[in-house]
Amino acid sequence: MYNPELLTMHNALLDAQHKELYELAKQITHLNSSFVHSKELKPFLRQLLLFMNRHFSDEEEFMLQINYPNLSEHKKLHRKIILEIEEIIITEAKILNAMSKKIESVVMDLVFKHTIKEDSKIAKFYEENFLNKDKI
Ligand SMILES: [Fe+2]
Numbered sequence: 191m192y193n194p195e196l197l198t199m200h201n202a203l204l205d206a207q208h209k210e211l212y213e214l215a216k217q218i219t220h221l222n223s224s225f226v227h228s229k230e231l232k233p234f235l236r237q238l239l240l241f242m243n244r245h246f247s248d249e250e251e252f253m254l255q256i257n258y259p260n261l262s263e264h265k266k267l268h269r270k271i272i273l274e275i276e277e278i279i280i281t282e283a284k285i286l287n288a289m290s291k292k293i294e295s296v297v298m299d300l301v302f303k304h305t306i307k308e309d310s311k312i313a314k315f316y317e318e319n320f321l322n323k324d325k326i
């Protein structure tokens with residue numbers, strides 16, 4: 191299971207956002223698996239969308255600052271996640287009830303796996319280029 195405590199981005203704001211994102215995503219998957227009506231789920235998804243938009247733009251700013259070489263590729267992955275969440279939000283409540291699997295996969299796969307798989311590459315790049323230099 192993903193644990194945001196295990197990954198540091200070497201940036202306090204991003205680390206705090208990853209933790210907040212994790213809590214919110216956990217809350218959504220919990221509500222989702224408790225068969226909470228989709229109408230009640232939507233405000234949480236909207237909150238997630240808003241929060242992710244802010245986090246992604248802060249993370250993109252960080253990548254820019256450290257000259258991360260895969261910035262545009264990473265930005266595309268962010269856009270893809272935003273689009274997936276937007277798609278769920280605009281889906282009609284009736285259909286949304288049948289979409290709990292989709293919600294689960296978007297929140298878990300995209301949010302958590304993105305952080306583990308992709309954000310960790312930014313952290314690694316930072317470590318290799320900004321942390322280990324004095325040691326060599
Ligand atoms: Fe992130």
Ligand SMILES: [Fe+2]
Nearest residue numbers: 249304308309
């Ligand atoms: Fe990211």
